[in-house]
Amino acid sequence: MSLIIDNISFSYGDRPILSGLSLEVPTGTTTAVVAPSGSGKSTLLRIIAGLIAPSTGSIILDGKDLSRVPTHLRSIGMVFQDNQLFPHLNVYDNVMFGLRMAKTEKTIAAKRCRDLLDLVGLSQVAKQSVATLSGGESKRVALARALAPSPRLLLLDEPLTGLDSELHDRLAHDLQRILHATSTTALLVTHSLPEAEIISDSLHRLPTAVNSVQDGEKK
Amino acid sequence: MVSHRLEMKIRNVRIFAIPAAMLVFVTAVIPLIVLATSVIDRADIFSIWTKPPVQRALVFSLWQALLSTAFTIFLGVIATWYLSRYQFFGRRTFIALVTVPFVLPTVAVGAAFIAVLPKALHHSTLAIVLAHIFFNISIVVRTVGPRWNSIDDQLIDSARTLGASPLQTWRHVIMPLGKNAVFSATALTFFMCFTSYGIITILGGPGLATLDIEIYRRAVQLGDLSGATVLAIAQMLLIAIAFLLWSRSRSTELIAFRVQAVSHRRLSLAPKCFFLALAAFFTVPLLALVAASMRTSHSWSLKGWKVFLGIQNQRGIDFNMWRAIQTSGKYALIASCIALPTGIAATYALSNRRSSQSRLSALVILPLAISPVVVGLAILITYDFQPFDFRSSWLLIPVVHAAIALPFVMRSALPVVDGIPNDLRSAASTLGAGPWRRFFTVELPLLKPAISTGLAFSMAMSLGEFGATSFLTRRESRTIPIIIASLFGKAGEIPRTTGMVASLVLIVLTAMIVVTIDRKSHI
Numbered sequence: 001m002s003l004i005i006d007n008i009s010f011s012y013g014d015r016p017i018l019s020g021l022s023l024e025v026p027t028g029t030t031t032a033v034v035a036p037s038g039s040g041k042s043t044l045l046r047i048i049a050g051l052i053a054p055s056t057g058s059i060i061l062d063g064k065d066l067s068r069v070p071t072h073l074r075s076i077g078m079v080f081q082d083n084q085l086f087p088h089l090n091v092y093d094n095v096m097f098g099l100r101m102a103k104t105e106k107t108i109a110a111k112r113c114r115d116l117l118d119l120v121g122l123s124q125v126a127k128q129s130v131a132t133l134s135g136g137e138s139k140r141v142a143l144a145r146a147l148a149p150s151p152r153l154l155l156l157d158e159p160l161t162g163l164d165s166e167l168h169d170r171l172a173h174d175l176q177r178i179l180h181a182t183s184t185t186a187l188l189v190t191h192s193l194p195e196a197e198i199i200s201d202s203l204h205r206l207p208t209a210v211n212s213v214q215d216g217e218k219k
Numbered sequence: 220m221v222s223h224r225l226e227m228k229i230r231n232v233r234i235f236a237i238p239a240a241m242l243v244f245v246t247a248v249i250p251l252i253v254l255a256t257s258v259i260d261r262a263d264i265f266s267i268w269t270k271p272p273v274q275r276a277l278v279f280s281l282w283q284a285l286l287s288t289a290f291t292i293f294l295g296v297i298a299t300w301y302l303s304r305y306q307f308f309g310r311r312t313f314i315a316l317v318t319v320p321f322v323l324p325t326v327a328v329g330a331a332f333i334a335v336l337p338k339a340l341h342h343s344t345l346a347i348v349l350a351h352i353f354f355n356i357s358i359v360v361r362t363v364g365p366r367w368n369s370i371d372d373q374l375i376d377s378a379r380t381l382g383a384s385p386l387q388t389w390r391h392v393i394m395p396l397g398k399n400a401v402f403s404a405t406a407l408t409f410f411m412c413f414t415s416y417g418i419i420t421i422l423g424g425p426g427l428a429t430l431d432i433e434i435y436r437r438a439v440q441l442g443d444l445s446g447a448t449v450l451a452i453a454q455m456l457l458i459a460i461a462f463l464l465w466s467r468s469r470s471t472e473l474i475a476f477r478v479q480a481v482s483h484r485r486l487s488l489a490p491k492c493f494f495l496a497l498a499a500f501f502t503v504p505l506l507a508l509v510a511a512s513m514r515t516s517h518s519w520s521l522k523g524w525k526v527f528l529g530i531q532n533q534r535g536i537d538f539n540m541w542r543a544i545q546t547s548g549k550y551a552l553i554a555s556c557i558a559l560p561t562g563i564a565a566t567y568a569l570s571n572r573r574s575s576q577s578r579l580s581a582l583v584i585l586p587l588a589i590s591p592v593v594v595g596l597a598i599l600i601t602y603d604f605q606p607f608d609f610r611s612s613w614l615l616i617p618v619v620h621a622a623i624a625l626p627f628v629m630r631s632a633l634p635v636v637d638g639i640p641n642d643l644r645s646a647a648s649t650l651g652a653g654p655w656r657r658f659f660t661v662e663l664p665l666l667k668p669a670i671s672t673g674l675a676f677s678m679a680m681s682l683g684e685f686g687a688t689s690f691l692t693r694r695e696s697r698t699i700p701i702i703i704a705s706l707f708g709k710a711g712e713i714p715r716t717t718g719m720v721a722s723l724v725l726i727v728l729t730a731m732i733v734v735t736i737d738r739k740s741h742i
Contacts, residue, residue, distance in 0.1 A: 046376075049376070049379075049380050050379075070384075071376075072385075072388075074380075076380060077380055077381065078376075078377065078380040080376070080377055084373050084374045084377040086374065087396070088395045088396055088398075089395075097383075097391070098381035100391070101383045101384075101391070145381065146380070148381075
């Protein structure tokens with residue numbers, strides 16, 4: 001059981017972004033796709049999340065083709081490059097959002113939310129507005145929020161871009177620890193090879209704009 | 220030394236608010252104080268509410284305003300959502316189509332709805348509600364549009380990846396983010412409908428009178444100034460509450476809805492049909508007005524145009540249209556010449572400053588919270604004794620128009636003035652520009668969009684102003700809206716057709732001015 005990306009192609013108008021891409025992410029592991037900017041990494045994640053439709057190919061999660069499943073029913077979480085925290089909700093309510101959408105029973109949801117805030121080390125700022133958070137804190141909230149509804153797959157889009165180098169390294173290790181602790185199946189895209197090496201169990205490279213993934217190399 | 224002193228003075232920019240404050244003081248504050256203190260007969264304070272016409276007016280004002288507001292907000296929110304988030308054919312034209320009506324002359328729009336509706340509905344609540352929707356949807360688009368326009372697509376995507384269905388996304392993300400703006404739009408729409416006067420003058424009738432109409436009837440037709448004043452003050456208090464709610468949020472600048480890049484989302488069939496229907500709603504009354512201006516009940520005829528242009532005489536119609544156009548144009552120009560500099564100067568004084576300025580800013584925005592009818596009545600009562608008998612001065616009307624336009628000028632200028640970074644001023648100074656030089660070479664060019672929007676607003680407001688003018692007008696100084704209302708008040712077919720012609724001319728004139736002066740911000 002795992003995520004299988006089967007022969008995905010996508011183009012904006014005449015400009016091909018992805019062509020014939022195939023990839024597999026085994027359950028409970030973190031796989032990284034490393035590629036330079038503009039190579040279609042984010043597009044790939046958006047296709048997997050169902051935010052855009054591929055021109056060809058299919059996404060199969062736990063043996064089920066997701067082509068006709070809308071985003072909100074896919075149970076695929078995503079950490080966006082610039083976090084996209086809800087500005088009208090505080091830290092706690094941001095993390096609670098997915099649990100509320102799933103109508104999780106209140107006490108269970110509250111406990112899950114507290115546990116996750118503990119895990120990312122932000123219990124003390126739970127009631128704060130997200131506008132007051134630092135870059136690293138925002139990233140942790142985004143991660144906790146995405147993990148809260150226990151998604152079957154977590155997508156991470158350049159999760160450490162824009163952080164200063166010390167914070168970057170610390171957060172990379174934290175991320176690895178948290179993903180392991182929650183045994184989350186995750187797909188990470190990044191332009192940074194060292195980052196991918198810290199966080200992921202296996203990695204792939206997408207060398208150019210139009211590409212097919214070359215052989216996956218084991219760390 | 221001199222220039223140093225000048226520099227000091229200019230730094231204390233608060234003095235720039237003085238002309239605007241004086242304008243408001245003379246046209247609103249003093250008259251309202253006089254109104255409240257001089258003519259009220261104490262017995263009326265309670266007894267007036269027992270009079271059946273007053274009760275009817277109060278109930279009708281509330282009920283039609285609630286109904287109009289509910290429909291306006293409902294349709295406006297849907298339209299705003301698609302206009303601010305989707306790309307579709309005709310989107311730009313549509314934004315212009317829904318945002319221009321707000322500045323159109325009320326009586327002329329009333330005439331357009333007479334032209335389009337079947338006779339049985341001419342004087343009905345339905346006609347009034349439709350006309351109010353026509354007018355006020357633009358408030359929703361202008362206040363909520365920029366808010367929703369600025370929501371990052373990915374924020375909505377992130378809600379979806381967290382399991383929110385489209386309906387849940389709407390409820391938990393989109394509505395909360397637009398809440399303040401929707402709330403202000405609701406308050407302002409309610410205020411506009413509650414104090415509706417021009418529309419009701421044309422589309423109202425027996426049992427369909429608002430409080431403003433009742434105030435006018437009491438003051439002018441019954442000579443009951445005391446009763447009219449009690450009503451005016453009660454209305455003011457009610458509106459002040461609504462206004463307080465409205466000004467809670469600053470997302471209410473009536474800035475034009477600037478078209479920003481939107482995602483490539485396409486409309487599905489249902490919203491396409493919605494927009495088609497809405498486009499028809501905005502254009503058909505105007506087309507019907509064109510047709511009605513060339514028709515008498517049985518046949519096509521240019522009689523209305525002939526009477527309008529003075530080519531043909533008609534018994535009972537004694538105005539000179541050219542003169543009315545001249546008068547309206549003159550007033551609009553003078554009003555803008557007053558409102559624009561005072562408004563922009565005051566905006567300057569009030570921008571970027573918090574605490575002590577808020578009272579001053581409330582003073583300048585005050586006219587927005589007072590119905591023009593009340594202003595007209597107050598001025599009529601205040602300035603009627605020597606040496607302050609200004610009532611016969613023709614300048615009074617454009618000055619009042621300027622005061623009415625002032626808050627709109629300021630609201631459109633505020634975001635622009637606020638947006639000029641202080642460092643830019645400092646940079647100009649370090650490059651050797653003195654305060655005046657800095658203003659003319661750096662700030663004035665940046666203020667251009669605010670100036671054109673303010674000019675368009677004040678011209679349009681003056682051209683269409685009916686409430687205050689109806690109290691202050693003299694036989695020789697009648698504006699086009701006054702003439703339209705008097706034509707629709709006359710019996711017979713020719714006056715009505717001529718009224719249609721006058722309405723059409725006024726609408727075209729106003730729309731042309733707004734679209735030419737303020738083209739960039741509308742389209």
